[in-house]
Amino acid sequence: MDIKAYIILSLVLFTIGIVGVLVRRNAIIIFMCVELMLNAVNLLLVAFSKMHAMSTAAKASANFASDAQIFVFFIMVVAAAEVSVGLAIIVMMYRNVHTVDVNFLNRLKN
Amino acid sequence: MSIIQIIFLLLSVMAVGSALMMITSKNPVNSVLWLIVVFFAISGHYILLNAQFLAIVNIIVYAGAIMVLFLFVVMLMNLNAETEPIKNRRLQLIGVTSGGALMLIIISAVSKIDVEQLVQINAGDSGLIKVLGMNLFKNYVLPFEISSVLFLSAMIGAVVIGKKEEIDIKK
Amino acid sequence: MNNIFKLVWLIPILPLLGFLINGLGRKTLSKTVSGFVGSAVVFASFVLSVLVFIQVKAGNASTIHFFDFIHLKSLNIAFDFKIDQLSSLFLLIITGVGFLIHVYSTSYMHDEDGKDFAKYFAYLNLFVFSMLLLVMGGNYLIMFIGWEGVGLCSYLLIGYWFKNVDYTNAAKKAFIMNRIGDLGFLLALFWLISKVGTIEYNQVFTAASLAKLSTFDITGITLLMFVGATGKSAQIPLFTWLPDAMAGPTPVSALIHAATMVTAGIYMIARSNALFTLAPITLNVITIVGLATALLAASIAIKQNDIKKVLAYSTVSQLGFMFVALGTGNYVAAVFHVITHAFFKALMFLGSGSVIHAMGGEQDIRKMGGLHKHMKITSITFLIGCLAIAGIPGFSGFFSKDEILAGAFSHSPVIFSLVLFAALLTAFYMFRLYIITFTGTFRGTHDQEHHLHESPKAMTLPLIILAILSVVGGFIGVPEVLGGNHWLASYLSPVVKSASHHLEHSTEYMLMGITTVLVLISITFAWVKFKNYKVSGESTGLGKILENKWYVDELYQMAIVNPLKSISAFFNNIIEMKLIDGAVNGVGKLVTYSSRQLRWLQSGQVGAYVLLMVIGMLILFFIQLFL
Numbered sequence: 001m002d003i004k005a006y007i008i009l010s011l012v013l014f015t016i017g018i019v020g021v022l023v024r025r026n027a028i029i030i031f032m033c034v035e036l037m038l039n040a041v042n043l044l045l046v047a048f049s050k051m052h053a054m055s056t057a058a059k060a061s062a063n064f065a066s067d068a069q070i071f072v073f074f075i076m077v078v079a080a081a082e083v084s085v086g087l088a089i090i091v092m093m094y095r096n097v098h099t100v101d102v103n104f105l106n107r108l109k110n
Numbered sequence: 111m112s113i114i115q116i117i118f119l120l121l122s123v124m125a126v127g128s129a130l131m132m133i134t135s136k137n138p139v140n141s142v143l144w145l146i147v148v149f150f151a152i153s154g155h156y157i158l159l160n161a162q163f164l165a166i167v168n169i170i171v172y173a174g175a176i177m178v179l180f181l182f183v184v185m186l187m188n189l190n191a192e193t194e195p196i197k198n199r200r201l202q203l204i205g206v207t208s209g210g211a212l213m214l215i216i217i218s219a220v221s222k223i224d225v226e227q228l229v230q231i232n233a234g235d236s237g238l239i240k241v242l243g244m245n246l247f248k249n250y251v252l253p254f255e256i257s258s259v260l261f262l263s264a265m266i267g268a269v270v271i272g273k274k275e276e277i278d279i280k281k
Numbered sequence: 282m283n284n285i286f287k288l289v290w291l292i293p294i295l296p297l298l299g300f301l302i303n304g305l306g307r308k309t310l311s312k313t314v315s316g317f318v319g320s321a322v323v324f325a326s327f328v329l330s331v332l333v334f335i336q337v338k339a340g341n342a343s344t345i346h347f348f349d350f351i352h353l354k355s356l357n358i359a360f361d362f363k364i365d366q367l368s369s370l371f372l373l374i375i376t377g378v379g380f381l382i383h384v385y386s387t388s389y390m391h392d393e394d395g396k397d398f399a400k401y402f403a404y405l406n407l408f409v410f411s412m413l414l415l416v417m418g419g420n421y422l423i424m425f426i427g428w429e430g431v432g433l434c435s436y437l438l439i440g441y442w443f444k445n446v447d448y449t450n451a452a453k454k455a456f457i458m459n460r461i462g463d464l465g466f467l468l469a470l471f472w473l474i475s476k477v478g479t480i481e482y483n484q485v486f487t488a489a490s491l492a493k494l495s496t497f498d499i500t501g502i503t504l505l506m507f508v509g510a511t512g513k514s515a516q517i518p519l520f521t522w523l524p525d526a527m528a529g530p531t532p533v534s535a536l537i538h539a540a541t542m543v544t545a546g547i548y549m550i551a552r553s554n555a556l557f558t559l560a561p562i563t564l565n566v567i568t569i570v571g572l573a574t575a576l577l578a579a580s581i582a583i584k585q586n587d588i589k590k591v592l593a594y595s596t597v598s599q600l601g602f603m604f605v606a607l608g609t610g611n612y613v614a615a616v617f618h619v620i621t622h623a624f625f626k627a628l629m630f631l632g633s634g635s636v637i638h639a640m641g642g643e644q645d646i647r648k649m650g651g652l653h654k655h656m657k658i659t660s661i662t663f664l665i666g667c668l669a670i671a672g673i674p675g676f677s678g679f680f681s682k683d684e685i686l687a688g689a690f691s692h693s694p695v696i697f698s699l700v701l702f703a704a705l706l707t708a709f710y711m712f713r714l715y716i717i718t719f720t721g722t723f724r725g726t727h728d729q730e731h732h733l734h735e736s737p738k739a740m741t742l743p744l745i746i747l748a749i750l751s752v753v754g755g756f757i758g759v760p761e762v763l764g765g766n767h768w769l770a771s772y773l774s775p776v777v778k779s780a781s782h783h784l785e786h787s788t789e790y791m792l793m794g795i796t797t798v799l800v801l802i803s804i805t806f807a808w809v810k811f812k813n814y815k816v817s818g819e820s821t822g823l824g825k826i827l828e829n830k831w832y833v834d835e836l837y838q839m840a841i842v843n844p845l846k847s848i849s850a851f852f853n854n855i856i857e858m859k860l861i862d863g864a865v866n867g868v869g870k871l872v873t874y875s876s877r878q879l880r881w882l883q884s885g886q887v888g889a890y891v892l893l894m895v896i897g898m899l900i901l902f903f904i905q906l907f908l
Contacts, residue, residue: 022205
């Protein structure tokens with residue numbers, strides 16, 4: 001497979017995530033869009049790791065191509081942590097204002 | 111068209127279509143379910159790339175744990191299509207336009223690259239649990255341990271935030 | 282070199298010390314202490330000055346170097362004192378007369394609060410310090426420091442009763458007029474530095490330095506110096522501040538505005554005589570200005586009714602005499618007149634202070650009269666002063682004035698006759714003042730008459746001493762024609778080289794005779810006219826013009842002050858308010874307006890922020906990739 005196919009796929013997914021963040025107002029959906037963006041990046045990282053596995057340098061070291069996948073692993077770790085805290089915040093917010101509309105929380109304005 | 115390409119296209123269409131469904135469905139529960147489909151598609155891509163470990167972890171952690179958590183929260187709040195606030199039409203249009211423009215611009219930039227780089231498909235041992243495990247516990251053992259601390263603190267943070275406040279906020 | 286020269290620095294430092302003690306301790310010191318400190322330091326300076334004078338008289342003139350004041354690549358200005366015949370003479374006058382006036386002040390100012398009293402003495406000491414610096418300085422810069430210092434003290438003391446707005450205005454007027462003159466002096470110094478590269482007296486007055494100056498340079502420098510002198514010594518056109526300066530306490534008028542500070546201009550020109558001799562144009566200007574001032578001020582003095590104003594105009598007029606002497610190259614006569622004038626004018630000012638003290642602050646001579654029987658000492662000493670200033674033979678004024686007249690005659694008979702006329706006017710108005718004030722009957726209220734008394738010892742004693750000096754002071758300069766040997770001229774000869782004027786002895790006798798007779802006639806005329814003085818109504822014609830001081834103040838107001846005010850108003854209303862304020866406020870308004878517009882971007886909605894971020898990224902990508 002050509003690497004460009006993966007790049008374009010990741011970009012499309014990533015942009016869908018961005019558009020989701022822009023057009024939706026439900027905090028949970030926005031959060032999910034962020035997860036989608038993370039996953040698009042993960043996919044691209046894995047694709048690049050496999051691209052590097054084709055190179056001659058990869059023959060010398062077994063670890064050469066797996067670094068990017070370790071990186072993906074850590075991204076998942078961070079994402080899991082983030083989700084736990086983020087959802088807690090959303091629950092908290094819902095309990096206080098009984099809505100998950102992000103525009104309702106425009107207190108930053110003043 | 112080889113079988114690989116067919117599988118790639120199928121998975122890609124599935125991922126993009128599910129992602130679009132996710133951001134367009136009115137009901138948050140549907141969104142969650144569509145996102146799970148996206149994650150499955152991405153896991154399929156991982157398998158195609160012979161990154162078996164990540165494919166499994168993706169399904170277990172994302173599609174399993176995280177998305178269940180989302181679903182749980184959505185159901186807890188009893189959200190449905192009616193609770194979704196109506197967004198300003200013009201802003202939505204601007205959002206879609208600018209997002210699309212961003213995509214186009216990056217794609218056009220990428221298409222300028224004329225080198226042909228191939229990706230190793232369905233082969234190679236870099237994505238195997240054995241290799242990753244060796245790498246992780248040899249070279250990345252310190253970040254790995256630190257990530258455990260991160261999890262602990264995230265857990266504590268979630269508990270602290272989610273705890274019902276004893277003190278009245280108005281006070 | 283003598284030991285006393287090692288102590289010369291004490292002469293100015295002592296009054297400075299007094300200033301510090303009185304100035305810093307004004308809230309705690311009692312009147313007795315501050316008065317004593319103020320007088321004692323000046324007396325100590327006087328004693329030192331006498332010792333210095335004795336040394337100089339023995340021929341030990343010297344320049345004492347202390348440290349380098351300004352040290353630049355090509356310019357080296359030292360802080361040193363020049364003790365020679367001229368400065369030692371001025372030291373004596375300043376500290377001597379200054380001491381008497383300090384003593385007098387302890388009594389005159391006794392009604393002031395303890396704090397103000399100490400403040401007064403602090404200022405007076407500071408003045409003495411500055412004046413000493415002025416005359417002792419070994420170069421023009423030190424002189425300039427003193428020059429500014431005395432101007433400051435003059436300002437402070439004129440505005441001593443600063444709660445009265447008129448007095449404050451008089452102080453401001455004096456200060457500003459002086460500043461105009463100071464600018465001229467300063468420019469002269471710059472010119473001198475740029476051409477000669479030094480302002481040390483010892484170096485400037487050498488033939489080598491003078492050779493570096495073209496005629497144009499010398500004329501320019503001396504004219505600018507003369508501008509400085511007109512400011513300080515109250516000559517046309519900068520003389521109007523001096524009469525107004527009488528707002529200060531009377532001893533201040535006596536010390537600063539009669540005896541010492543106003544003679545600073547004379548001192549400066551006498552000190553620079555080597556330069557001035559080379560500038561005949563400047564000398565002519567000085568003569569004309571001095572003459573005009575002498576006549577103008579004398580004519581104004583005739584119609585003034587304020588006792589201090591008469592004396593003030595008399596001072597201006599006498600300073601005019603001195604400038605005539607300078608202008609005719611007769612430097613010694615000018616210095617001589619400075620000395621005698623210091624004695625008799627200080628005497629008369631202190632006498633008038635005594636009168637004002639007795640009258641409870643009244644200064645209008647129309648409300649006085651017949652004071653002779655109430656205050657004999659004041660009256661007699663004042664009469665001596667009048668005789669001296671009028672130039673009655675035997676009194677000090679006669680010798681100095683006669684020398685000026687003789688110098689003028691040798692220069693031009695026209696100048697002589699005009700100076701003589703001014704001298705006759707002097708005699709006339711002084712005796713008018715004396716007759717109206719001290720003889721006849723009292724014209725004030727009954728209360729005032731009841732309070733009339735002779736002043737205390739601290740006031741009469743200086744009067745008596747000054748009266749004696751006014752009588753004998755002239756004998757330091759008895760001309761050869763009267764059998765003297767003119768000690769002053771020979772004493773000053775190392776420093777001041779007067780243009781020699783040799784008149785036939787018979788001519789000199791004739792001049793003296795004419796002068797004396799005319800002065801006596803003038804006095805008699807005054808006696809006849811004012812013997813039975815009655816307060817008359819409004820004067821008309823010339824009298825009115827004179828009463829209003831030739832409308833000089835009004836002229837200045839119209840020609841200089843008002844245009845300046847309108848220009849300032851223009852700058853204030855148009856340039857400042859509209860242009861500058863407009864620009865400043867405009868910037869503020871622009872920022873406010875634009876921020877009010879930009880504020881809509883800050884909606885506080887996260888979605889909008891993200892949208893903007895994406896658009897920003899878009900723009901960056903676009904620029905990076907396609908431009």
